[in-house]
Structure formats: structure tokens, C-alpha cells
Amino acid sequence: MKNVLKYKTIGVLAVLLLTATSCEDFLHRPTEDSYTIDNFYQTEEQCFQAANVLYNSPWYDFQRGFLWIGDQLAGNIYTGTETIYQNFNLNSTNEDLVNASNSLWLVNGHCNAVIENIASKSGSGVSPEVKNTVTGEAMTFKALAYFYLARIWGAVPIIHSNTEIIGAGTATDLRRNNLEDVYEYIERTLLRAIELLPADNREGRINKYSAMGLLAKVYLTRSGLGMNGSRDQQYLDLAKQYAKTVIDEYPGTLEPVYSNLFRISTGNYNSENLISWRWTISNTWTSQNSIQSDVALNNFTGIAGDTWGSWRGVTIDLQNLFGEDALSPTRQNDDTRRKATMMMWNDHYDYFWRHVGGFTATMDNDNNVAGATFGVPTGAFMVKHIVGHYEGDHAAENGNLGQRMATDLATHILRLADVYLIYAEAILGNNESTTDTEALKYFNAVRQRAIPDADPVTSLTFETIFNERRKEFAIEGDNWYDYVRLSYYKPELARQWINQQERGSYEGDIYGYYKGEVDASEIAVNSFKVNITRDDFTLPFPDIDLSMNPNLSKEPVPFDFSTIPY
Template sequence: MLKYLRKITLIVVGVVLFAGCDGLLDTENSTAVDPDVAQENIEGIEAILTSVYNRLQSSARYGREITLAPDVLADNTDQHPITSGRYDGQAVNSQGSHITFWNTAYLTINETNYVIEGADNTEGVAQEVRDRLKGEALFQRGYAYFDLGRTYGYEPGREVNGWDQAAIIRTDPTRDVTDADLRSRSSNVDVYNQAREDLEDALTLLEGNDRGVYFSNYAAANALLARLHLYLENWDQAITYADEAISASGLTLLDNEEDITSAFYEVPNPESILELSIDPVEESLGSNTGLCPYTNPKHWFDVIPSENLLDVYDTEDYRNNWFATANDGFPYTLKWDCSTGPFDDNVPLIRLPEMYLIQAEAHAELDQLTLALDALEEVQSARGLTVPFVSTDKDAIIDEVMVERRRELSFEGHRWYDLKRRAMDIPKQVGAQPVPYDDFRILSVLPQSEVDSNPNLDQNPGY
């Protein structure tokens, strides 16, 4: 069924929705079916939802940009001496070189709005199917707003010079030019609240009613809420949602060298709570540009793990096996090595170890230091570290959690965001200058075409 839906997605909705965040319309394809027509039957709504998942694979989101750029923008990577030019700007944080997916996010949001509305209105469909459709769409809309909020705005309470604008909020489908009103950006508080509300609603609809690891699911909704509350520094909520995500996932941490070494070759990754399934044959949008060309010697090999990153792994750490040395002597990550062909490595979006690290950080912030060390040890002992980290100093524990997040989550889209959410200066790779937290380059640039077309849309400061 999914293969069938992928094949009809372009025909139904893939090119009829709107590109700009403020409703500016793309040219409509003459062979496309009106999405309002697609909303009238279950197959059409499923096709729109399939397009939402396809957009998640876009190179502007988790097909590449949000997964790899956070490492390049910080200190987890160096540039290979010979590059194609890709990521050269991000490696030195040149003005405008950032994580940019504004238009892709709003295409996704508009499609989710069609699904949410259609799921309520379609006749002759079982309630559990309606709930599942709506829950998956709400999850993806909340995911998009969370990504927009943390990329284009500051976290609440971390604003620089009072700048609190984040993203435009739209919760109804934009069908035509009359719907495409020129809106201003909402505050960071409002955007994070929108993401939170969407994920909480998704949680209710998906409990006992989801399709598993490759789709928006109940455990993943808890996990993403745990991550969101970590960003908001709502420590109690972060712990609670992380605990439920661990329980609901039914997963356990891998704890032997062989399994940890091979985890990123397994489909799905045995620790994935949510995983992006990459299928280049059936991928209807052709947007599957992948990660491995940017970290693998078989392809462009522009970006390599930094010496600074490799130095944080102890010699006994099983995760040393996630790295290898290319024929030219430079290191590369085996997380995305194109072992089965170009552009087709699955992308784990949320993995189980992150939940323990969220709990460790949140417990430490609440001065529950024993519980913080317990959660940290869960990950470190599973990864082969035989001497537990011990400290009675809150700041030292948090510092160790941050180092552990580098070890565990490198090349999975976290490093830049982890530093930013804690209002830290951004350390850089060799030859690049650190980026102070109050530097305007902490926030991404909005597409200038959107700003030029919408008098109510303010560009981020400094651009």
C-alpha cells in the first residue's frame, strides 16, 4: 500500500501546494489533482501524508541538512583538504551559510494541515484510522515547528537583545491566493507552544494506534516532547516524557561491542525510536540526497570527523568502531558509509540513548545528582566504559553529559543545537574562529525572497 501511495503522491499533491511561508504560490502543475479533491477519500489523504514523509527526506531537512550541518557549524568536523566546495561556508560560519529549510518546512506544514482537516471530514472511515492519520500529521507539524523554532529563533529565556521572533504559525490549509495572507512571525514562546500542543495531541491519538518506527508513533511523540522540554528547560517534563518514551519503545540499550559496531548497518537501527526509511527506488520526490556523500571517501568526502571529536572517545569505548581511516589517511564516520549503495542509508531520527542523556541532564539541573549519574552510567556502561563517571559537582556532571552527547550523537544533528540551547559560544574546527552566542550568525537567515515579498516578515538581525 505504501509503495502504491508513493507512486501517486506526485499526481495528487506533490506539486500543487505552496512554497512560501507567507503563502506565496508556486505555479500549479496542469496535470495535478486539486488537494481538496484528494481530501474526499482515504487514498487521497494517505497520499498527502506520504508526501509529508517524503519531504522529511529532503536534503533541506533530514536527508542531509539538519542531520549533518549541526556538526559542521560547530566542532565535530574538519574539512578534507580537497573538497567540492560543499559545506565550505558552514565550516567557517560565513554569513548566510547555516541550516536553511524554511520553504521545505512550510510545504510540510501545509500538507499536514490538509491531512488534519481531511481526517476529520472524510466519511466512511473507521475512527481509529482517522485518529492515526490526524495523529501522524500533528506529529509532523509539531516536528516542523520545533525545527523552525530552534533554527530561526532563540529558545525562550535565551534571547539576545530582546529578539523573540521565530516562525509564522499556520494551522489551516493554504488553498489559493485568498488564503495566502502575509503574516508576521510569531514569538519563540508561541512557536514552541504550537509544537508542544501538536505533539501532545498526537500522543493521545497515536497511543495504541501507530504504525511503528518508520512513522510518527506514540513512543516517538513522547521522545520528541522530551527533547522539546529539554530545550525549554522544563526539566521535570523532560524526564517524564523521556521515561515514557523508553518504556513505550520496548527497546534496550545495546551493550556489547559487536552489536554497537553493526547498529548503523541494521534496518532499522535496533535503538531507533523513530527512523527515516530511505528508499531511492520508490522515493517519489527524488529528494533523497543522503548523508554519506559528505562523510564518506567513496564520494565527495568533503567533511571528516575532527580530531577534537575523536579525542573525546576513551580507548575502551565501543563507539571507536563507528570511525575508520580512508585510503588517503583521513578519518570518516561509519554511521553513513553508503555500504549498500549511494544515498540509501536510513536515518535514525530519535534513538534510545538520547532519552537517557536527556534524563541525566535534567536530573542534574534539578540537583538530583545521583539520578543524573545513574542515567549517564546507563549509556556509558553499555558503551564499554568500565569506570563510571563520578562527581558531586552539578556543573561537572552537566559538562560530562554534554561530552557524552558528542560521543553518542555525533553526525545525527545535535551538536550546534546543543550548544545554542544552552546559550554557549560555539567552538569551531581548526582554522575557524569560535562563534560567540551573541553573534547574529547563531540564528539562520530567512529566504530573502520571502522577506522581499512579505512586508510583515522581518529578517533576522544582522542579515
């Protein structure tokens, strides 16, 4: 794999020295730069510092793939003439796909190195509890990286130890392992992490419940693997078991105000978030969150050339799911997730450009205080991942100025709301519907957080839960994997739901219509729908990976679990 060869070139020791010295602002990391591997892991603080990098830098090049794969393929994001993802025209040379592969394998390499160095290099003064905690953090992120790899590319090689592979000189000979074995490896890794992690870690860091919540999601996904029309009950039961443990024992709660989850001050360390990438603006490139630049309206941060998202936005299909119509003079604001997810004409946000009274989505010079450009022909723009003005909003949130392509906003990977819906779906299992009180309780907790006046739902179906998940996690890089999970055991239904989505745009001057210059009769939907096959649920390996290791194109083989200790 690409990163294996990278390690062969620069050496694992150099990589781990980077983990000890980069992104020094994150979690109070000091700036010492005179350490070697042999003298670094000597204190408990240094051991924690070694894992700090796992929360940001190796994931950096996955940021675009995270959103484009997770939401464009899912039918949530429209990108105009950039049609590769929304039209399923992906090929093995796609830059974002190449970067995603490199990033995820880099995460695996960093995690393996932290695990090995904690075991072999930590000083006598480091307590077993700290060794276990840091190792458990690395194992959880390792499992997370493999969970993405498995759901994006299917069968992939299991690299348990980079140093062993480098020492044996077999980096370019690796075969893919059976997808069933990849999931088994993910589960074993998380089970070991759960044994090692404390119930309460330092603020913002992974704890036992983080790993349990992720394991519940893995079990729910695996329940359909290799099945036909129904799911394996043993994995549904395990998903339910681990989700319920998190629900009963984890002290965190749902954030009452949904939009608060996506603000630095109220969301970065919110107890609802079980796993997050924790970005920081520092002198080390890759420590920061750059997603805002891809999705925010042009001119939205007050920094010239910082954002270019005016022709990217939210699909008509996702608007329809929320009951929205961009041509309607009224907005459906009963679901607070709608406005926190998509910005539509005349929407006002008091947390954007707050230093001048907030931002209203119009072209009126008195209200369009950012001088923003409105261009996407679906009539809706993305909101999540946006901080706003570099000083008026970013500095107001945490005291630090935003910078070009750089914010401190955390990216949430697993929230407690996800665990609630996993639990409800695991209870539903293979039934057509359920009135189970526990499933309804936690489903309604998520739904009524977003729609406080909504009547409780009294019966659940798979489609009801699926659609609720799409609204809850839209533009969070996750919805595509729900379709992948469904494709494992009901591929035709997954295809049907994707193929019926409206991925087109409005034809005509929709912004002229908003300004009263164009009649509604002059606006029409330029419909576009895809026709995907079963094969489209697995993405192509990047050419660069195939050229470095031609064995990736061969049939997968079993993994020998006797070669690892768990």
C-alpha cells in the same frame, strides 16, 4: 514563506495527491495514479498511505542542512575549503540554508494538508482509530519541523492551516510569532498528537512514545528560553516526566551493538529508534537518502561519480573528545562509538565491501579494495550515513541495489538513548552535580553500551552529560542544537565552548606520514578557532523568503491561540 507561495501556485489538492501516489515502495505503497482527493481517503489503507510521504520526500532538501547545521556548526565536521559553516560565514544566500527553509516549510504544508484531509475527506469505513493515528503522525512531524525552525531561525510564523492562509490571501503578509509562542505551539501540537496516537503503530511508524520523547526534548530546550543562568524548573520537571514515561512504558530497548544502528538490516527498524526518516530507492526522486554521496570517500560505493567526501571528515576537536590523536600509532578503540562515527588510518570495517573481505582504511592496494581516495587533512572520515558498496553491502543488507545518490538507509531523528540522557539532564536540572541513582542509571546505560568495560560514573555534571551527548550523537545532525539550547540561558558558556574548539587541520603530508614516508616532526596542527557572538546562534533568513515576505524582517508578534482548537 516560500512553500506557502508554492501551494498558492500549484494548489493544496495537487500536493495531497502527490502524497498519495509518490514513493510507492515505502511501507508497501501501491502505485495507483488515478485518484483525486475526494475519492482517495476512502479506506484505512489509503489514509495510512497519505501519511507515507511525511517520512521522506518533504525532508529531502533538508538533508545537507541537517548535517551541515547540526554538525559543522557544532564543530564535528571539517570540510576543507568549504568553510561557510565551520567558520560561521553563513549568509542569506547560502543554497543549503535556502533548501533547508523550503524543506521544513514544505513538511509543514504536507502535514497540514494530511490533517485537514483526514478530517474532511476520509470515508465512512475509516475507523476513528485510524483517523487519529494518521493525524497524530502528521502532527508529530509538524511539531518536529517547527522544532527545527525555532532552533535554526528563532521566531518564525506559525502557519496552522495553509488553506486558510491561501483563502485569505495573506501568505505574503505573515509576521513572525514570538519564539515563546512557537514553543507553546510545538508543545500543544505534540500533546494533541499523544492523545491521538496508539502505543503501538505499524512497524517503523510514529507512535505515542515517539511524540512523548520528542516532547521531553522540547521541554528540556524550552526550560532555558528567556532565562538567565538557570532553567525554568516547571519545564525541567515536564521533561523528566515525559522522558520517564517513555523509559517505563515504551517496549523498545537500546541496541546492544552501537554500529548496528546505522546499518540497513539492523538499524532501519531497530526498536531504539523512536523517530526516523524512512528513505526508499524508487522511481520518485526525493524518496531516497543521498547523504552517503556527500560524506563517503571518493569511489566508495563502486558507482562512478557517486561519492565525493574524500576532502570532508571529522574535526580534530571531535577526535580529541574521543581521546584520539591522528598522529598516534595506536587507536582508542575502547569506545565503540569512535569507530562507528569516524574512520581513521588502519581501521577495518567488515560491513563495508564485505563481498571482498571488508575495507581497511589504507592506501595499500591490497587492502584499499575500493580504490578510495584519502584527502581530508584531519586524518578522520565520516562513517555514519554510509552503506558502502552498491551491491556487496547495500544489496546484502536489504536485497536492493544501491544507486547513485540513493540508499535505503534510515536517518534517525530521535533515539531511546537521547531520551535516557534527556532524563538524566532534567534530573540534574540547575544543580552543579547530581548523584541521583536514576540519572546515573540511564546515563551509564548509554555510556556502558559504548564502553562495556567502563566503570560506572558516580556523579554527573552538565558538562559530563553534554560531552556524552556529543559522542553519542555526533554526525547525526543534532549536536548544534545542544549549543543552541545552552545559549538560551548561558550564552557566554555556549560561546566559550564553541570558540575553544580546534577546527583546523594537520599541516604537512599526513598520509605520507601514515605510509612511513614523512616523519612526525614534519606534521603540525594548522590551528583554526572561531570567535562567535550571541547572534550566531540564530541563522539568517534566506533572501528568497525575505523578498517574498518582507514582514519576516519585522519584530515578532504574539500568536492568537484562540484561533486553533488545541
